Amino acid sequence: MPAKKNKTSTRTLKTTAPSSDTSVQKIKFSKDDEPNFYKCPCCSTGYKKLDGNFPASQSELHAGWDYHLPICRKCLDKLFEHYTTVYGGDEDMAIRRICEKFDMYYCESLLSASRKVNKNRSRIATYISKVNLIQYKDKTYDTTLDEERGVIIESREQAEEDGISITKAAMDRWGVGIFSEDDYALLEEHYKMLKKANPNCDSNQEIFVKSLCHLNLLMMKSLKNSDLDGYAKANSEYGKTFTKAGLKTVQETDKNADDCWGIFMEQISQYTPEEYYKDKKMYEDFEGIRGQFERFVLRPLKNILLKTNQRDEEFNVEDSVDE
Numbered sequence: 001m002p003a004k005k006n007k008t009s010t011r012t013l014k015t016t017a018p019s020s021d022t023s024v025q026k027i028k029f030s031k032d033d034e035p036n037f038y039k040c041p042c043c044s045t046g047y048k049k050l051d052g053n054f055p056a057s058q059s060e061l062h063a064g065w066d067y068h069l070p071i072c073r074k075c076l077d078k079l080f081e082h083y084t085t086v087y088g089g090d091e092d093m094a095i096r097r098i099c100e101k102f103d104m105y106y107c108e109s110l111l112s113a114s115r116k117v118n119k120n121r122s123r124i125a126t127y128i129s130k131v132n133l134i135q136y137k138d139k140t141y142d143t144t145l146d147e148e149r150g151v152i153i154e155s156r157e158q159a160e161e162d163g164i165s166i167t168k169a170a171m172d173r174w175g176v177g178i179f180s181e182d183d184y185a186l187l188e189e190h191y192k193m194l195k196k197a198n199p200n201c202d203s204n205q206e207i208f209v210k211s212l213c214h215l216n217l218l219m220m221k222s223l224k225n226s227d228l229d230g231y232a233k234a235n236s237e238y239g240k241t242f243t244k245a246g247l248k249t250v251q252e253t254d255k256n257a258d259d260c261w262g263i264f265m266e267q268i269s270q271y272t273p274e275e276y277y278k279d280k281k282m283y284e285d286f287e288g289i290r291g292q293f294e295r296f297v298l299r300p301l302k303n304i305l306l307k308t309n310q311r312d313e314e315f316n317v318e319d320s321v322d323e
């Protein structure tokens with residue numbers, strides 16, 4: 001099932017839609033060639049006029065029909081009913097499928113706007129009337145795909161032109177030509193989180209921090225595409241890189257802790273645990289050598305030299321027990 005995205009674009013998308021800038025030019029409809037009637041390619045019914053009988057369209061594919069869909073309103077209603085049944089009563093999915101079929105713009109905010117249906121108009125007819133409002137001019141299913149794919153920012157100029165707000169620092173950090181607007185946001189968010197937890201990382205660690213941001217982006221993308229394998233690989237690589245970099249995840253809440261010493265302290269604590277300094281008895285005779293020496297060397301030696309009869313505490317049986 002294709003991903004739904006609740007997002008309305010305000011920018012001019014030029015990736016796939018025909019426009020004056022692309023090789024696929026906008027096709028002009030010549031009124032001179034207008035026929036006396038229009039036959040619905042689906043049901044063969046002839047109509048004298050396009051308006052009122054064929055729904056409006058924004059697609060260049062329908063320019064020759066004065067921007068009308070090549071299906072009459074009655075057939076479209078039947079098609080909508082068909083897809084609603086096919087998708088188990090999911091009208092939204094039925095609308096998406098029809099948008100895909102007839103190169104219409106699909107967006108979630110329009111779905112909710114088309115929910116109030118009156119008796120004379122079907123849900124799909126209401127949706128189409130909304131999708132042809134002036135604010136959705138020139139938007140087609142190409143626009144939907146571009147929005148869902150995320151347009152790659154090729155240059156600073158393009159970002160400015162399209163009104164995309166990506167800071168100069170972010171573009172310097174991540175470069176252009178690889179990431180979309182959403183990617184930059186994800187990268188920056190993760191970068192800020194890591195830098196907040198590790199404010200004094202050196203230039204070496206800075207390289208690791210950037211790699212971690214890339215890996216986090218990969219994880220998010222795999223998650224979005226339900227790519228478990230890709231997610232697991234990125235996740236494992238993230239863990240390795242994180243350990244290699246010697247970074248911290250959460251900032252210390254202890255006000256006395258000096259952050260620039262954080263990593264240094266962690267390395268020391270691997271070999272000399274902090275608990276030792278608090279409670280010296282904790283690691284006293286940790287391997288039990290002193291105990292063994294006292295039991296099996298010192299005790300018998302004392303007995304020989306001093307002619308005493310000190311017994312081993314563990315194996316000693318009191319005389320009273322025998323009686």
Ligand SMILES: [Zn+2]
Nearest residue numbers: 040043072075
């Ligand atoms: Zn028809």
